[in-house]
Amino acid sequence: xxxxxxxxxxxxxxxxxxxxxxxxxxxxxxxxxxxxxxxxxxxxxxxxxxxxxxxxxxxxxxxxxxxxxxxxxxxxxxxxxxxxxxxxxxxxxxxxxxxxxxxxxxxxxxxxxxxxxxxxxxxxxxxxxxxxxxxxxxxxxxxxxxxxxxxxxxxxxxxxxxxxxxxxxxxxxxxxxxxxxxxxxxxxxxxxxxxxxxxxxxxxxxxxxxxxxxxxxxxxxxxxxxxxxxxxxxxxxxxxxxxxxxxxxxxxxxxxxxxxxxxxxxxxxxxxxxxxxxxxxxxxxxxxxxxxxxxxxxxxxxxxxxxxxxxxxxxxxxxxxxxxxxxxxxxxxxxxxxxxxxxxxxxxxxxxxxxxxxxxxxxxxxxxxxx
Amino acid sequence: xxxxxxxxxxxxxxxxxxxxxxxxxxxxxxxxxxxxxxxxxxxxxxxxxxxxxxxxxxxxxxxxxxxxxxxxxxxxxxxxxxxxxxxxxxxxxxxxxxxxxxxxxxxxxxxxxxxxxxxxxxxxxxxxxxxxxxxxxxxxxxxxxxxxxxxxxxxxxxxxxxxxxxxxxxxxxxxxxxxxxxxxxxxxxxxxxxxxxxxxxxxxxxxxxxxxxxxxxxxxxxxxxxxxxxxxxxxxxxxxxxxxxxxxxxxxxxxxxxxxxxxxxxxxxxxxxxxxxxxxxxxxxxxxxxxxxxxxxxxxxxxxxxxxxxxxxxxxxxxxxxxxxxxxxxxxxxxxxxxxxxxxxxxxxxxxxxxxxxxxxxxxxxxxxxxxxxxxxxxxxxxxxxxxxxxxxxxxxxxxxxxxxxxxxxxxxxxxxxxxxxxxxxxxxxxxxxxxxxxxxxxxxxxxxxxxxxxxxxxxxxxxxxxxxxxxxxxxxxxxxxxxxxxxxxxxxxxxxxxxxxxxxxxxxxxxxxxxxxxxxxxxxxxxxxxxxxxxxxxxxxxxxxxxxxx
Numbered sequence: 001x002x003x004x005x006x007x008x009x010x011x012x013x014x015x016x017x018x019x020x021x022x023x024x025x026x027x028x029x030x031x032x033x034x035x036x037x038x039x040x041x042x043x044x045x046x047x048x049x050x051x052x053x054x055x056x057x058x059x060x061x062x063x064x065x066x067x068x069x070x071x072x073x074x075x076x077x078x079x080x081x082x083x084x085x086x087x088x089x090x091x092x093x094x095x096x097x098x099x100x101x102x103x104x105x106x107x108x109x110x111x112x113x114x115x116x117x118x119x120x121x122x123x124x125x126x127x128x129x130x131x132x133x134x135x136x137x138x139x140x141x142x143x144x145x146x147x148x149x150x151x152x153x154x155x156x157x158x159x160x161x162x163x164x165x166x167x168x169x170x171x172x173x174x175x176x177x178x179x180x181x182x183x184x185x186x187x188x189x190x191x192x193x194x195x196x197x198x199x200x201x202x203x204x205x206x207x208x209x210x211x212x213x214x215x216x217x218x219x220x221x222x223x224x225x226x227x228x229x230x231x232x233x234x235x236x237x238x239x240x241x242x243x244x245x246x247x248x249x250x251x252x253x254x255x256x257x258x259x260x261x262x263x264x265x266x267x268x269x270x271x272x273x274x275x276x277x278x279x280x281x282x283x284x285x286x287x288x289x290x291x292x293x294x295x296x297x298x299x300x301x302x303x304x305x306x307x308x309x310x311x312x313x314x315x316x317x318x319x320x321x322x323x324x325x326x327x328x329x330x331x332x333x334x335x336x337x338x339x340x341x342x343x344x345x346x347x348x349x350x351x352x353x354x355x356x357x358x359x360x361x362x363x364x365x366x367x368x369x370x371x
Numbered sequence: 372x373x374x375x376x377x378x379x380x381x382x383x384x385x386x387x388x389x390x391x392x393x394x395x396x397x398x399x400x401x402x403x404x405x406x407x408x409x410x411x412x413x414x415x416x417x418x419x420x421x422x423x424x425x426x427x428x429x430x431x432x433x434x435x436x437x438x439x440x441x442x443x444x445x446x447x448x449x450x451x452x453x454x455x456x457x458x459x460x461x462x463x464x465x466x467x468x469x470x471x472x473x474x475x476x477x478x479x480x481x482x483x484x485x486x487x488x489x490x491x492x493x494x495x496x497x498x499x500x501x502x503x504x505x506x507x508x509x510x511x512x513x514x515x516x517x518x519x520x521x522x523x524x525x526x527x528x529x530x531x532x533x534x535x536x537x538x539x540x541x542x543x544x545x546x547x548x549x550x551x552x553x554x555x556x557x558x559x560x561x562x563x564x565x566x567x568x569x570x571x572x573x574x575x576x577x578x579x580x581x582x583x584x585x586x587x588x589x590x591x592x593x594x595x596x597x598x599x600x601x602x603x604x605x606x607x608x609x610x611x612x613x614x615x616x617x618x619x620x621x622x623x624x625x626x627x628x629x630x631x632x633x634x635x636x637x638x639x640x641x642x643x644x645x646x647x648x649x650x651x652x653x654x655x656x657x658x659x660x661x662x663x664x665x666x667x668x669x670x671x672x673x674x675x676x677x678x679x680x681x682x683x684x685x686x687x688x689x690x691x692x693x694x695x696x697x698x699x700x701x702x703x704x705x706x707x708x709x710x711x712x713x714x715x716x717x718x719x720x721x722x723x724x725x726x727x728x729x730x731x732x733x734x735x736x737x738x739x740x741x742x743x744x745x746x747x748x749x750x751x752x753x754x755x756x757x758x759x760x761x762x763x764x765x766x767x768x769x770x771x772x773x774x775x776x777x778x779x780x781x782x783x784x785x786x787x788x789x790x791x792x793x794x795x796x797x798x799x800x801x802x803x804x805x806x807x808x809x810x811x812x813x814x815x816x817x818x819x820x821x822x823x824x825x826x827x828x829x830x831x832x833x834x835x836x837x838x839x840x841x842x843x844x845x846x847x848x849x850x851x852x853x854x855x856x857x858x859x860x861x862x863x864x865x866x867x868x869x870x871x872x873x874x875x876x877x878x879x880x881x882x883x884x885x886x887x888x889x890x891x892x893x894x895x896x897x898x899x900x901x902x903x904x905x906x907x908x909x910x911x912x913x914x915x916x917x918x919x920x921x922x
Contacts, residue, residue, distance in 0.1 A: 026387070030393060030394075034397070038782075068869070068870040068871065070870070074885070075710070075711075075714060075878075075882060075885070075887070075890070076710045076890075078714075079710070079713030079714055080713075082713070094717075094870035094871050094873070096873060098612070101613055102612040102613060104615075105611070105612055105613060105614060105615035106612070109611075109615045109617070113779070113784075113786070113787075115787045115869045115870070115871075116870065202609075202613070204613030205609070205612060205613045237516070237599070238516060239599070240884070240886075242881075242884055242885045242886075244885065244886070245884060245886045247886075248885065248887070249886055251699075252501050252696075252697065252699070252886070252888075253500070253501040253698060254499060254500040254501050271696060272696065272699065272700060273699060366432065366434055369599075370432070370437065371433070
């Protein structure tokens with residue numbers, strides 16, 4: 001250690017006093033900042049949010065973005081649709097893709113402070129349950145009159161813009177190598193030879209899976225339906241989070257049979273995979289693809305413009321062209337590779353029952369999976 | 372004199388440090404400890420006061436209990452295999468004069484800087500039921516989905532972590548000890564068994580615990596490859612995204628936190644104290660004795676095999692990004708890149724901005740933190756040290772869920788903002804910044820600071836004029852580590868993203884789960900290019916001053 005200069009005791013005391021004064025002043029400043037911060041936060045959160053002035057005549061004011069889209073369609077379809085919407089209206093859009101079940105759970109979790117503005121796509125059983133929980137905005141779209149009323153919610157909480165039917169996605173190459181027969185009906189799926197070769201989706205996340213489960217339970221009845229699902233579970237390899245994923249997996253040849261909506265299977269066929277779409281002989285369940293505005297969303301004006309636009313002919317045609325989904329609009333032309341619904345044997349599917357019973361179905365389902 | 376307690380006097384004497392202590396502690400209290408506590412509160416909050424009904428519910432649901440045991444089982448077997456691979460790799464790199472070391476090191480670094488679920492994605496493409504290798508080349512369909520596939524994937528994903536720890540340990544074992552053993556007549560096998568192995572056991576344990584904590588918290592790989600093998604991470608995710616049941620998710624997180632916390636305590640207070648090598652001081656100049664031909668070429672073959680698999684993984688990502696339909700048609704296309712641009716480009720831009728912000732914040736906070744803990748030996752530093760290292764042990768999804776629970780309601784509402792994602796990243800990466808700062812500070816001789824103090828400079832002046840310039844490289848290292856981690860993280864941010872603040876890693880995971888391998892590979896390639904680009908820029912501008920991944 002170096003030699004320190006001798007110090008006067010008085011100097012020492014002075015220095016100590018100076019240091020302590022400095023310290024206390026700094027600590028006081030910090031304390032003031034912290035207290036002010038806490039008080040500010042508490043005050044800010046205690047004042048009620050200022051009621052936002054809602055413009056009642058959207059035609060006179062320019063609607064601006066961004067519009068937050070929650071969607072259950074495929075990523076690239078949403079991208080194309082949002083891009084076209086922005087191009088036409090000048091309203092900027094941002095989107096988040098989730099499976100329909102996830103989407104409904106998210107809108108519910110956000111509750112009073114929604115982040116999303118609109119719910120685009122997914123079976124309307126999810127829209128119906130969101131409506132039941134008071135999460136959707138009632139809105140009478142002027143474009144909706146161009147579509148048959150049976151495809152809409154009677155109280156105008158959601159509108160159907162496409163239709164779909166559950167089918168089997170069958171990889172013909174894989175079936176040939178395995179020397180399996182093609183499944184023709186729901187009953188055929190229980191054939192033990194298919195064990196480990198079927199892939200489906202998870203009803204906790206996927207609207208497709210929810211439709212499949214509701215279809216079985218309506219077709220067979222509650223008790224016999226669960227017997228069916230228990231046997232079905234033994235044959236299924238695993239359950240995907242996204243409803244269209246089984247079709248992709250079967251297309252790639254990983255599995256022989258996948259359950260999905262017909263349009264998602266047709267996309268695989270058009271993509272050049274050795275895949276065949278089979279609709280079950282007993283009849284099959286359907287979806288009305290829903291479109292709704294989230295209540296108290298950040299940008300209701302833009303959401304209304306979006307709904308009006310999306311239900312229109314141009315957007316309907318664009319959506320059908322890129323997704324092969326059958327539009328609810330009569331004037332939308334079906335592209336090559338898509339099947340109109342009147343060519344399919346449909347069952348009398350009740351989406352309201354599915355919406356009302358879904359949480360009961362999910363609870364029961366967990367027990368089946370746990371064994 | 373004795374009226375004021377010693378602790379308070381220590382604070383009063385150095386106000387700058389006291390202020391910094393307070394600031395760091397307040398930050399961690401609000402953005403780390405509070406979310407953890409919120410999770411405990413949420414899980415024990417019944418309709419009428421305190422209730423453990425959610426825990427009872429957990430025990431009654433077999434699927435969830437199974438997932439807990441599955442998680443533990445997977446962590447155990449993956450830890451053993453990843454640590455073994457990491458040890459052999461590290462041993463070969465430090466003790467054997469084999470060719471191709473630069474290449475092997477590059478491979479390990481590539482693994483460390485890429486998305487944690489890259490292996491999961493490419494394993495399906497390469498070794499899956501219709502994998503390019505298993506089906507295309509060998510013609511034997513292989514069942515990749517399930518626990519065994521996950522095991523292989525986790526081993527390859529996390530062995531580089533074990534490697535990093537063990538290279539440091541093996542390098543610091545004094546070769547003089549081995550010389551002494553050889554001079555006493557011991558053969559190579561004896562030297563390994565009786566000298567190297569016992570000395571590296573604490574390092575192995577440390578690496579193993581690190582791997583175990585990471586496997587328990589991993590979300591991406593189980594989501595892609597586990598099939599119907601459920602683990603806590605995926606079940607907690609399912610509880611939130613599928614059921615909207617935040618309480619049950621909190622229960623799952625808390626139950627998982629117990630073993631992770633035990634591992635953390637073991638690592639911090641037991642294993643790391645047993646690291647004999649840290650006290651030996653400067654390494655000797657003795658050259659490591661050449662190993663026998665058999666050992667050399669066996670280890671070379673082993674490292675080559677592992678590296679080959681990793682090279683294949685990245686080749687498949689590159690190839691998948693441009694192949695029309697994987698498994699069916701391998702012709703060239705730019706369609707996948709086009710598909711992901713609409714959503715991908717804003718997301719990548721977000722990721723860059725967030726990573727820059729949290730990288731800087733982490734580096735500054737980490738260096739400061741290390742400085743006040745190691746140089747200013749003030750009371751309370753153990754507490755600060757503890758909460759600065761603990762985030763490394765907290766699984767990402769747990770902190771993500773904790774953030775939604777704590778910042779969705781007043782007094783502090785942050786959900787659906789960019790801040791919540793940035794803050795989450797800062798907290799999760801603080802241990803890396805802190806470690807970089809610690810390493811830097813240990814290299815700077817304390818006497819330089821003493822000189823500054825003796826010349827009459829206060830703490831603040833010393834910090835500004837002496838410490839900060841000397842710690843630039845530590846700051847740089849902290850920044851880069853945090854930046855990379857933030858670019859590739861998925862498990863925490865997956866709960867925090869919104870349409871406006873979306874990030875590439877959750878998008879890639881979604882695409883891969885949807886079966887869009889080409890598009891997932893394309894976006895992964897873009898993200899990896901960004902990270903590698905940043906590393907190269909740092910390399911060019913900072914040269915060799917910033918020491919990265921070379922413990």
